[in-house]
Amino acid sequence: MSRFSRTLIALLVAGAATSAAAWERYPGIGREATPAEVQAWDIDVRPDFAGLPRGRGSVDDGLALWETHCASCHGVFGESNEVFTPLVGGTTQKDIETGRVEALVTGAFPQRTTLMKVATVSTLFDYIQRAMPWTAPKSLKPDEVYAILAYLLNLAELVPADFELSDANIHAVQASMPNRNGMSTDHAMWPGASQAKGGIGNGGMPDVSNVACMTDCKKDVVIASALPAYAQDAHGNLAEQNRAVGQTRGKPTGAPAEAAAQPAVGAAATLALAKAKGCMACHGVANKLIGPGYNEIAQKYQGQADAEGRLVARLKAGGQGVWGAVPMPPQAHLKDEELAQLVKWILEGAKAQ
Template sequence: MSTLIKAARTALFAAAVALGGQASIAATPAEAARAALGRTATPAEVGAWDIDVRPDFQGLPKGSGTVSQGQKIWDGKCASCHGDFGESNEVFSPIVGGTTAEDIKRGRVASLTGNQPYRTTLMKVSTVSTLWDYIHRAMPWNAPRSLSADEVYAVTAYLLNLGDIVPADFTLSDRNIAVVQQTMPNRNGMTLQHGLWPGRGQPDTRNTACMKDCAGTVKVASAMPAYARDAHGDLAAQQRTVGPTRGVAIGTAASVPAAAAPDEKAGAKLASQYQCMACHATDRKLVGPSFTEIARKYEGQEVRDTLAHKIRAGGQGAWGSMPMPPQAQIPDSDLRTVVGWILEAK
């Protein structure tokens, strides 16, 4: 059967299915098998994934939040990583700064075209929807998607106020966010003149695929280290189970080489579950001190309650200027297990 005929049969069969069986086109066994795969996603399943907000604000939920409300949320959940006024610290890039009243007026951050030594978020971002969307889906880092829509509006309003984009008594909402877009400092900084913009149909590069003399065996030159594999939970549980990409299961000998097998102790698993491994490693300094360093510092001391309080409340100064965000959501039993495991690290 020719490719054209196959394509025609497939199209006719799809039409028949769409018409609820009103057409009587016979399907091949392969076509029938493909049509029987899966089921229609429920509204709740679609809604759980469909959270993006477009630059035209499609997908933006209703809600509102004031600058003052945003400051309270910021101080409690954001400032430990991003600074009291969005100036950040030695690890995270500043969010606020580098923009002027003239930038807000003309819609293009002038310092981006010169030799500005750093780039802040408000200097670069061209759409306020990007700021709202990222806060909504990814922040705070230890509890993403835990903020309500009103809280996201409030935090966004606070950041915009720090950048002198909106006044201190401003209330940001789904009704006025499009107006705020017209005052973003770099709103005219996004170009549409790239090859894959809809309607152009031309790639950005002019290279051609070689597709010859390919290596018979591909050697993997780098891999994610074992201590970071589960820093954001079990990746296998977060990936689709079919298709070309599957997550790596953690906690099993088959998931990683034997020499790099993850610690099976309950404390290690909980430390990964609650994102402690995002900033700490067992035997080396990352953003914060290693667990081995902590165990050596407090060796022979009864500090379980003290460390538990530090983890739950967050803090700064014991190991340098880098702050540790609070982990108030950890149950007491899990917190005791994590602290006990840390103090046993040698």
């Protein structure tokens, strides 16, 4: 969100080369935006917190919101690696002091979590506000964004459990971001003005250079890496991914797709659908993960004639209470026929084949 009022903007551009005549260059095209329109869409928050809405939210409030909106993908503690890369982990008290995440050098942590990477707390606020929750982006009010961010920062051990994050104290949090000193713009890949000229980057001087040698360029040709045997057919049958006429053919690897894809709406395909849509992040087939196992669901609804319709509706709208406190978020990203296919499959025992 711009900090500049229209009056201020008018003052700022007073010396610029443009004039009111520019707007008249294409008569009848475009119109002025209303303040309400700009406010509705201009939601970005910069590292200097320009655009930050006023508000506040506590770690406690954040926990409740997290379980409703975030835990299904990210895990209750932001640790889940099921759907997305973990949000927290891999940072230490020392990192908070130095502003450099040591595990990025040592490789001591298996993943690169969000908190290991991000240097600016404004980015996290902006991220949650514009794009989260996954299936219902931009549905959170500012106070809810503050609360969720407070909970996330508490998970990362940046703020205490009784903390309330607000537009007044978020600046202070920035000073403890574990990777706040971990960014570099010393590279050739910024296509604008260089750092030396007030911009970003080194002005386009590449970090790696080669020479176009033409003859006897190498003593030995050493193959440093080749496709491992186990990966040969990991991408399906390559024969079917190439043209059947021309200079070459694809190499047959694995089973022909026609045979493999036989159960088009069968159990295997539905299991694949459940995986693809992120269902398996919270539900096991036989066991409870975050939500109930599919076999538990099938057992509970066994013999109930209206079970299919009720479950489809529940998946669509989301719900809470039947299986405990952790709510099921609404699954708006699934089509009706996909919902029906999944529910039928679950009630029939969620078979793999």
